[in-house]
Amino acid sequence: MVLAELGGRIAQAMRSMTSKTVIDEEAVDNMLKEISSALLSSDVNVKLVSSLRKNVKNRINLEDLATGLNRRRMIQQAVFEELCEMLNPGKKPYQPKKGKPNVIMFVGLQGSGKTTSCTKYALHYQRKSWKTCLVCSDTFRAGAFDQLKQNATKARIPFYGSYTERDPVKIARDGVEMFKKEGQEIIIVDTSGRHKQEASLFEEMQQIAAAVEPDDIVFVLDSSIGQAAHDQATAFKEAVSVGSVIMTKLDGHAKGGGALSAVAATSSPIVFIGTGEHFDDFETFEVRSFVSRLLGLGDVGGLMNAIKDAGLDKQPELYQKLSQGVFTLRDMYEQFQNVMKMGPIGKVMSMIPGMSALMTKGREHESQERFKKFMTIMDSMTDDELDTENVNKIFTDTRVFRIAQGSGSHPQQVWELIEEFKRFQKMIAKMKHLKIGKNGEMPQMTRNPQQAMQQMGKCLDPRMLKQIGGMSGLQNLMKSMNGMDMSQFMGMPE
Numbered sequence: 001m002v003l004a005e006l007g008g009r010i011a012q013a014m015r016s017m018t019s020k021t022v023i024d025e026e027a028v029d030n031m032l033k034e035i036s037s038a039l040l041s042s043d044v045n046v047k048l049v050s051s052l053r054k055n056v057k058n059r060i061n062l063e064d065l066a067t068g069l070n071r072r073r074m075i076q077q078a079v080f081e082e083l084c085e086m087l088n089p090g091k092k093p094y095q096p097k098k099g100k101p102n103v104i105m106f107v108g109l110q111g112s113g114k115t116t117s118c119t120k121y122a123l124h125y126q127r128k129s130w131k132t133c134l135v136c137s138d139t140f141r142a143g144a145f146d147q148l149k150q151n152a153t154k155a156r157i158p159f160y161g162s163y164t165e166r167d168p169v170k171i172a173r174d175g176v177e178m179f180k181k182e183g184q185e186i187i188i189v190d191t192s193g194r195h196k197q198e199a200s201l202f203e204e205m206q207q208i209a210a211a212v213e214p215d216d217i218v219f220v221l222d223s224s225i226g227q228a229a230h231d232q233a234t235a236f237k238e239a240v241s242v243g244s245v246i247m248t249k250l251d252g253h254a255k256g257g258g259a260l261s262a263v264a265a266t267s268s269p270i271v272f273i274g275t276g277e278h279f280d281d282f283e284t285f286e287v288r289s290f291v292s293r294l295l296g297l298g299d300v301g302g303l304m305n306a307i308k309d310a311g312l313d314k315q316p317e318l319y320q321k322l323s324q325g326v327f328t329l330r331d332m333y334e335q336f337q338n339v340m341k342m343g344p345i346g347k348v349m350s351m352i353p354g355m356s357a358l359m360t361k362g363r364e365h366e367s368q369e370r371f372k373k374f375m376t377i378m379d380s381m382t383d384d385e386l387d388t389e390n391v392n393k394i395f396t397d398t399r400v401f402r403i404a405q406g407s408g409s410h411p412q413q414v415w416e417l418i419e420e421f422k423r424f425q426k427m428i429a430k431m432k433h434l435k436i437g438k439n440g441e442m443p444q445m446t447r448n449p450q451q452a453m454q455q456m457g458k459c460l461d462p463r464m465l466k467q468i469g470g471m472s473g474l475q476n477l478m479k480s481m482n483g484m485d486m487s488q489f490m491g492m493p494e
């Protein structure tokens with residue numbers, strides 16, 4: 001995506017700065033010039049760019065830098081903080097409360113990705129064990145109810161709508177009432193969109209809002225409209241009390257920087273971003289994490305949250321086994337399942353410092369598919385095979401052939417899986433010394449991010465590792481991170 005390019009250019013400008021021996025005003029100016037031109041070409045508002053340039057310069061104390069006092073960190077930090085400041089809406093979004101109905105109304109122009117985002121939003125909370133449901137009050141576009149129904153059915157989310165009722169206000173009110181009685185916690189109301197900001201659209205929105213009294217109104221915005229986002233967001237905010245924003249299509253070739261900065265300027269916090277048409281292409285938006293990832297610095301805080309959300313930080317049985325150096329194919333299967341729970345591989349990878357720039361969209365899917373294929377193969381194995389510690393002994397050519405037939409794969413793929421497993425097993429054997437937390441928590445790697453990253457490197461899919469130049473490539477990345485106090489940059493949880 002274009003934003004990744006922007007991040008790459010800014011990171012490059014910062015790197016070129018730190019490789020210089022003499023850091024004088026001219027060097028700082030050159031770096032800022034390059035950063036500004038990168039931001040402008042991503043459509044970020046010119047006024048914002050010029051104030052960022054001024055503020056970064058004010059933050060950098062050249063006298064301190066001249067003494068070589070951790071130059072790299074100070075410069076990175078100044079740029080990082082200013083980018084965060086630029087995107088900071090200065091307002092916190094609504095946080096749904098457990099055990100009560102939270103009515104969330106979605107608004108936006110037609111085609112902005114509203115219906116898709118409603119489902120993604122519902123699924124996001126459903127995965128976190130919230131009771132979520134969908135109400136379709138879009139009676140304007142023929143087929144809107146069918147689309148929502150289809151999405152909801154696919155994601156197994158309860159829904160409400162009508163083919164015969166023409167009054168969107170009545171549908172919204174009835175649906176919300178019904179779901180409130182059912183004890184649903186997140187009740188999402190999808191409203192209709194129009195081609196442009198028309199009075200009738202705003203009137204209908206206001207009537208629905210009055211009928212369902214939403215706890216939050218989410219404005220869905222297509223990022224490809226760039227700086228026009230400012231006017232659109234303002235118009236919607238004036239019509240109804242927009243509390244949060246979801247920005248869609250950030251995966252496209254749009255210059256997303258324009259929309260991002262424009263929305264921040266209207267003081268509407270962005271809560272999620274849409275990065276594709278699939279339900280999984282949806283990410284929580286948090287300014288510091290986003291900027292961190294944009295600059296290829298990773299997002300250790302986000303990574304740890306994803307690990308926690310998937311329950312990976314508390315697996316007493318697994319860690320007990322690991323600490324004894326025991327690892328079987330069944331354990332590997334469970335780990336694959338867990339990693340899948342964390343979301344698309346690409347998303348997880350982009351949280352690892354230095355990785356985002358190296359990820360290409362096609363390859364992410366390739367790795368995900370490879371995981372899935374491996375799981376299908378393991379589904380065709382017997383209990384004895386899954387639980388053995390000695391794969392060399394149990395897998396003969398005949399067995400491998402059978403497993404391949406049973407799972408619709410080639411014997412070569414089964415051997416590949418066995419080789420992968422052996423690699424994992426070897427690594428686990430080295431982890432014997434890990435100390436498990438009292439409550440079975442993950443060994444405390446989080447306090448030492450670099451060590452954690454090294455461990456990650458060992459867990460990488462070999463193809464992915466190859467892509468970044470093998471272990472030595474990874475080491476170079478680690479080296480380039482040296483001297484960086486990551487906890488400062490990434491708001492790491494203590």
Ligand SMILES: Nc1nc2c(ncn2[C@@H]2O[C@H](COP(=O)(O)OP(=O)(O)OP(=O)(O)O)[C@@H](O)[C@H]2O)c(=O)[nH]1
Nearest residue numbers: 110111112113114115116193248249274275276277
């Ligand atoms: N690439 C990409 N496509 C998206 C994203 N979000 C939605 N889309 C696509 O955008 C198109 C429009 O999305 P919808 O959800 O139907 O739009 P809508 O705003 O509900 O439209 P109305 O119901 O007519 O108001 C669909 O083809 C979606 O698949 C995204 O984040 N990235």
